[in-house]
Amino acid sequence: MARYTGPKSKIARRFREPIFGPDKALERKNYPPGMHGTSRKRGKQSEFAVQLMEKQKVKYTYGVLERYFENLFHKASAKEGITGENLLKFLEARLDNTVYRLGIAPTRSAARQLVGHKHITVNGEVVNIASYALRAGDVVAVRERSKSLEAVSNSVAARTINKFSWLEWDANALTGKFLNYPSRDEIPENIKENLIVELYSK
Template sequence: MARYTGPRTKIARKFGEPIFGPDKALERKNYPPGQHGADARRKKVSEYGLQLKEKQKAKYTYGVLEKQFAITFKKAERSKGITGEVLLQLLESRLDNVVYRLGIAPTRAAARQFVNHRHIVVDGQICNIPSRIITPGQIVGVREKSKSLEAITNSLETGRHSLYNWFEWDKESLSGKMLNVPEREDIPENIKEQLIVELYSK
């Protein structure tokens, strides 16, 4: 299964944001990595550089590699609506991201692992495809045998599922129903999707 396995703090410092979650190293070194990192701010970044940076940020944030991201963009382009917004909605609707948003996993990487290891069910059926798109009305939950896993119970204690109004959480069954596709203003990620659209439009 293709996924990014490189240094996370280095990437987070590159963008100046904790895109992989809280990071103490990023808090200490809030400037780009590398020998000249502290002086990098004085460089003027080109329009293309800004667009590329935004695409890379989105890719790393949602844990999607280049080819899969391009496929998702093409799908967004063919869909009705504003391409940039539809792109983020598709990324938000991925099963691994939904598992993360519901608080079942502490990070998107952990969510992807839970899905791969068959701990997650969609409408009662085990699903081990992290990129599966969840649609309104579908229910994502924890497999019966996995409900006592310490990693899952610890993550659920954070109560993250209550932060997002496009889910309805059932505490008894440890499952969440997707009520609707989130609107752009509801998606908390700091991504300028229009720059990504401009990049792919060249």
């Protein structure tokens, strides 16, 4: 399964956001990586650089690679509605992202691992494809024999109330339902999707 496996703290520092989850390195060094640290003088970024950086941030946040992202963008642009918002909705509907949003896993990478190791079911069937696109009404659950996993129980125990209106959670059965695509204002990530649309429009 293709995914980013490089240094995560370095990437988080580049964007100055904890895009892979809580990061002590980012808290200690809230400035871009590099041997010159905070003293490094950086010129004004070009419009293209700003747009490209925003695209990279989204790819790292959701854990997707270039070809998949480009295909998803074209799918979003072909769908009725605002392209940038459609793109984020499709990313939110990924199975690994939903497992993370439900609180079954503490991070998206951990959610991807649970899915890949066949610990997650969709509508009662085991699905091990992290990019599986959920549809309204789909039920995501922890596989019966996987409910005792320490990683799952620890994550669920640390879970707070359901923060996402497009998801329904049953703590006793460890199941969640994908109710619908979220609206843009419900997605908490700090993303300027219009910059990505401008980038692909060139």
